[in-house]
Amino acid sequence: QKEVEQDPGPLSVPEGAIVSLNCTYSNSAFQYFMWYRQYSRKGPELLMYTYSSGNKEDGRFTAQVDKSSKYISLFIRDSQPSDSATYLCAMSGSDMRFGAGTRLTVKP
């Protein structure tokens, strides 16, 4: 079993839709949880960074962490075509692990 599982998609939604991206993990030692957005062949950019269970909101983005279920989510409200990218979840404790990334397309 991989330490971090993320559905690679692809996921296609119409503009304005709410997008839900998810990851599960198996290592309870992970303490920090991150979501990155990556455009094709570019380095990932950090979107959200959390370290506790619960919700964290930043503009149209909400990150949710449930440590008891070992499950994290990223919600994108009012999705835009410019949100089309690959979204990577990542988590770290003593080391860092990434999900496979979910490829999202928002259609105008």
Next chain:
Amino acid sequence: GAVVSQHPSWVICKSGTSVKIECRSLDFQATTMFWYRQFPKQSLMLMATSNEGSKATYEQGVEKDKFLINHASLTLSTLTVTSAHPEDSSFYICSAHSSTDTQYFGPGTRLTVL
């Protein structure tokens, strides 16, 4: 699934020495590899983009003479930290792009410079 390995997984060295980190794509060819570093409790920072057979493209603020990157084959890229100092201590991660533009991350190398 595709696998990317890094070697070593951790290394401790004395200040002033050079350290080489290898990144290998085990079952696919990667024309592009990325090198990142992460400081504790901080996000990932892209250091450079490595293309097979050509010079690496470094991000602003990354010293190319200090962090030497070689991408000699489609399955191997190396990062050499030259004359390492304690401030170079970090977690270094590589990623490799497959022909389908899927990115796979290595497990990382933890460097500690004494």
